Amino acid sequence: MEDEYDLSDLSEFKPAPLIEKIIANIEKVIVGKTEVIRQVLTGALANSHVLLEDVPGTGKTMLARALAATIDCTFKRVQFTPDLLPMDITGTMIYNPADSSFSFKRGPVFTNIFLADEINRATPRTQSSLLEVMEERQISIDGAAFNIPKVFFVLATQNPVEQHGTYPLPEAQLDRFLLKLSMGYPDRSHEREMLTARKGGNPLAALRPIVSRKEFRLIQQYIADKVTISPEILDYILSLADGLRQHRDLVLGPSPRASIALMGAARAWACLNARNYVIPDDVKILAEPVFAHRLILQPHAMVKRVSAKDVVGEVSRTVPVPVVRDNQR
CATH class of the missing domain: 3.40.50.300 (P-loop containing nucleotide triphosphate hydrolases)
Structure with missing residues (x-):
């Protein structure tokens, strides 16, 4: 087939x-x-x-x-x-x-x-x-x-x-x-x-x-082989995941699979923006659609009508955004 x-x-x-x-x-x-x-x-x-x-x-x-x-x-x-x-x-x-x-x-x-x-x-x-x-x-x-x-x-x-x-x-x-x-x-x-x-x-x-x-497969392979992600960006992803796992309004934070998913999504998003490297904005833009549906809220958060998107947004605003120099990409 x-x-x-x-x-x-x-x-x-x-x-x-x-x-x-x-x-x-x-x-x-x-x-x-x-x-x-x-x-x-x-x-x-x-x-x-x-x-x-x-x-x-x-x-x-x-x-x-x-x-x-x-x-x-x-x-x-x-x-x-x-x-x-x-x-x-x-x-x-x-x-x-x-x-x-x-x-x-x-x-x-x-x-x-x-x-x-x-x-x-x-x-x-x-x-x-x-x-x-x-x-x-x-x-x-x-x-x-x-x-x-x-x-x-x-x-x-x-x-x-x-x-x-x-x-x-x-x-x-x-x-x-x-x-x-x-x-x-x-x-x-x-x-x-x-x-x-x-x-x-x-x-x-x-x-x-x-x-x-074939061309679509080539784009997928290009992302896997050619789009780079710096150690600083990886630490940024890990900091976002850790911040969510420790958040007071969550019963369940993002799994390691979620962190891998955010890394993969950020690399594909970079390619869509005609880059072969990931920048912090790629991660920040995709954090909510990648993480929010994987989270489980505490009962008190649901009573206050706090959503998973609100929690991801709060953590995204508090985690420091790394500065990536050109020679680190």
């Missing part, structure tokens, strides 16, 4: 023009949400996953479809419901009576971009079927392991308003998502632009791939 590419020679590779083309193409469909697009792309380029939480109709599904159409890759969408079974996502063994053998029928998760629509409507058992594939990039069925494509990105959505018939994601599942984002409503001018574009039909139908899957 997956092509093997030679990703060893990155000396002449320039990711910035490709990233600009991806963002510009998606903005033909998703209007006025450049920052959200950039953050979702950060999750995909960091080889991780994103959770979008927002009210219906704000463009969450459209964003996933636009990204898949732009990158020239396979896309599968599953509407999560209470009666959805794990095998409906991962696949199952099928018995062949002709030769009395079993063969594996791949589920929709064997794709490049997987949209888990309204993920909190599925039961915890079904939600947990994504744990292995999101972290280990494989599916285990009847003692056999099946690898998924190298380019694999889960974009999950959930509705924060309706609570009837939903199952909140457990901490272990939330921890698998690099970022938790919100689309939000467009402003008046952008919504007018959206209405004008819709008069001629759905603009998504006109989108054409402008980046190949």
Whole structure:
């Protein structure tokens, strides 16, 4: 299913023009949400996953479809419901009576971009079927392991308003998502632009791939191999994590996985900003979307209506920002 590419020679590779083309193409469909697009792309380029939480109709599904159409890759969408079974996502063994053998029928998760629509409507058992594939990039069925494509990105959505018939994601599942984002409503001018574009039909139908899957893999490899992060920035990430773990309003602070996630996200964000090195602002911008959904508040904080975002913001303001010189990058 997956092509093997030679990703060893990155000396002449320039990711910035490709990233600009991806963002510009998606903005033909998703209007006025450049920052959200950039953050979702950060999750995909960091080889991780994103959770979008927002009210219906704000463009969450459209964003996933636009990204898949732009990158020239396979896309599968599953509407999560209470009666959805794990095998409906991962696949199952099928018995062949002709030769009395079993063969594996791949589920929709064997794709490049997987949209888990309204993920909190599925039961915890079904939600947990994504744990292995999101972290280990494989599916285990009847003692056999099946690898998924190298380019694999889960974009999950959930509705924060309706609570009837939903199952909140457990901490272990939330921890698998690099970022938790919100689309939000467009402003008046952008919504007018959206209405004008819709008069001629759905603009998504006109989108054409402008980046190949190989080029997308090259950007991911470039971030892993070429984007540097100084010891001072690493200490800054650790200080943010320590500050949260000791905060009076938290029962549970960020795990070591969260610190690794912030480092990976900051490197991808630096690449999106046409740099091959991380600066403190990259970390500061991404601290809230990376850390907030992994935290558990104390009961007294919830009574005072303190949010996890408030706590991350407070710690970000109190932790000293390092000064990184050019020769330390």
